[in-house]
Amino acid sequence: MSREVFVTALRNSLREIRNICHDVKFSFLFTWDGALVAEDAQAEGTMMENAVHLFKSVAEKAVTIGGLDTLMIDGDNGRVYISSADDMYLALVMSKDADVAYLRSVTRVIVPTILKLLESVVPTPLKFMPSQQLVVDNLSGFRSRLAGDTVEIDHEILKQWSELIDGKDVNEVEIEAFSGKKARCRVRAIEDSKLVGNGLIRIPEKPFQALEVKKGELVRVKPLAF
Amino acid sequence: MPTQTKSQKQIQNLHDSLEDIKTREGVVGYILRASKSAAVDIKDPSKIINYAALSAAVLESGEGISKIFNLGEIETIILEGADTKILSIIVGDNRLSIFMEKKVDHSTIYKDLNLT
Numbered sequence: 001m002s003r004e005v006f007v008t009a010l011r012n013s014l015r016e017i018r019n020i021c022h023d024v025k026f027s028f029l030f031t032w033d034g035a036l037v038a039e040d041a042q043a044e045g046t047m048m049e050n051a052v053h054l055f056k057s058v059a060e061k062a063v064t065i066g067g068l069d070t071l072m073i074d075g076d077n078g079r080v081y082i083s084s085a086d087d088m089y090l091a092l093v094m095s096k097d098a099d100v101a102y103l104r105s106v107t108r109v110i111v112p113t114i115l116k117l118l119e120s121v122v123p124t125p126l127k128f129m130p131s132q133q134l135v136v137d138n139l140s141g142f143r144s145r146l147a148g149d150t151v152e153i154d155h156e157i158l159k160q161w162s163e164l165i166d167g168k169d170v171n172e173v174e175i176e177a178f179s180g181k182k183a184r185c186r187v188r189a190i191e192d193s194k195l196v197g198n199g200l201i202r203i204p205e206k207p208f209q210a211l212e213v214k215k216g217e218l219v220r221v222k223p224l225a226f
Numbered sequence: 227m228p229t230q231t232k233s234q235k236q237i238q239n240l241h242d243s244l245e246d247i248k249t250r251e252g253v254v255g256y257i258l259r260a261s262k263s264a265a266v267d268i269k270d271p272s273k274i275i276n277y278a279a280l281s282a283a284v285l286e287s288g289e290g291i292s293k294i295f296n297l298g299e300i301e302t303i304i305l306e307g308a309d310t311k312i313l314s315i316i317v318g319d320n321r322l323s324i325f326m327e328k329k330v331d332h333s334t335i336y337k338d339l340n341l342t
Contacts, residue, residue, distance in 0.1 A: 055291070058287045061276070064276035064280055065311075066309050075292050
């Protein structure tokens with residue numbers, strides 16, 4: 001079973017949760033290390049990424065209370081409920097009137113059951129790579145023409161991704177601008193030592209224009225080839 | 227003597243309520259941070275630093291997530307771990323986290339803080 005089928009199955013489960021509980025505005029699943037796994041159609045990428053980033057800092061410190069089981073943020077306009085589901089977390093964004101006890105019981109059954117079912121038909125556990133926010137730098141002129149559609153990022157980041165996939169090379173990435181524009185590009189390490197360690201992604205002219213980004217903007221970068 | 231403002235009264239009530247709450251069975255302690263001071267009462271002193279860091283992270287992340295999803299003003303944040311849970315609230319400039327065993331009913335604790 002491919003990762004795409006796995007994600008589609010989870011996405012459908014999330015949609016069903018929203019169909020059962022109309023007070024759920026949207027939901028998403030992510031791993032402990034912050035990689036988004038699946039989201040329902042109503043969810044917006046940047047919001048989820050930012051929320052997961054904030055959640056991670058709590059989860060890291062929650063080891064002091066034996067790990068994080070659930071987090072409920074109750075505001076006067078709505079609620080967010082995040083609960084652990086196997087080795088993932090499920091986040092539900094819901095209205096103020098949502099019946100949390102009911103939702104809790106529904107999600108505690110549906111999500112782990114689907115995950116277990118999927119795990120039983122997936123030969124090896126699927127790995128979800130955490131995306132990275134990087135600052136755009138553009139490759140121009142001769143270097144841009146030479147690079148084609150190959151972007152450059154820190155060797156250290158490529159190494160970390162590689163370690164997560166048992167030492168295999170990462171040679172392709174998906175770049176997502178905050179506008180939602182996406183591009184798939186080949187990737188290699190930044191060669192210019194002065195630019196290393198600055199959290200940059202150097203993008204040649206063609207994908208730079210396709211993404212409609214500007215120098216200094218943040219983009220989300222996710223490894224694809226593994 | 228100047229008259230106390232509503233907010234000052236609320237904070238004084240909060241301190242009084244906490245004195246009672248901290249003695250209850252299953253309540254592990256609390257951390258109350260104001261802009262220039264902090265009151266910490268945790269039964270196991272070896273956990274104070276870790277609990278303070280966790281409390282700060284919960285409140286900061288809670289506010290951030292609330293903004294992202296337009297949840298409005300935060301009423302409560304409940305964090306549950308394996309054996310302990312935390313009730314966090316924001317009252318004016320004051321940020322409170324009450325640590326308790328998981329079995330404790332946090333809604334009763336919240337009610338007894340008499341914040342309204």
